[in-house]
Amino acid sequence: MKPNFLDYIYYRATEVLMDFNGEKEEDGVSASSVIFLSMIEGFLLGGLIVFVSRIFFDRTETAPYSKALSYLGVGILLAIIIINYVRYNGRLYELKHYWKNESHYKKKFKGILILLIFLLSWLPLILIGLYW
Numbered sequence: 001m002k003p004n005f006l007d008y009i010y011y012r013a014t015e016v017l018m019d020f021n022g023e024k025e026e027d028g029v030s031a032s033s034v035i036f037l038s039m040i041e042g043f044l045l046g047g048l049i050v051f052v053s054r055i056f057f058d059r060t061e062t063a064p065y066s067k068a069l070s071y072l073g074v075g076i077l078l079a080i081i082i083i084n085y086v087r088y089n090g091r092l093y094e095l096k097h098y099w100k101n102e103s104h105y106k107k108k109f110k111g112i113l114i115l116l117i118f119l120l121s122w123l124p125l126i127l128i129g130l131y132w
Helices: 005-021 031-056 059-088 092-098 104-131
Strands: none
Touching (some): 005 104
16 A cells, blocks of 8 residues: 555654654554644644534534533544554554655655644634634
8 A cells, every 4th residue: 555645644643742852663554643643633634524514503502512512522632643553553664654754854844744734723713713
């Protein structure tokens, strides 16, 4: 299976966190990288769900269900973390081999894209909090 951009985010996050934490290179799974990737996915999904729900429902209509919906959101986030953990367990060497000949320019450019995706994943939730 050809790696996609989510695989690249996991790979780069693992590289950065291993350098930052001084961890040894292993072919296991980096829990910090899985949580970072899952957080991005969760915020994007959560922002989309809340945005769509705000189009169809008023805040007063969703308020009685907010506690139950927050538990559902935590459950979905935990499911995303588990899915990512299973998906990336033992794949670090494969991903490292796939991107080993990446040019310095491409690496910097994709690193900036990852940073933008991280920052933009917060945007829907911030806008909803400010204006709805």
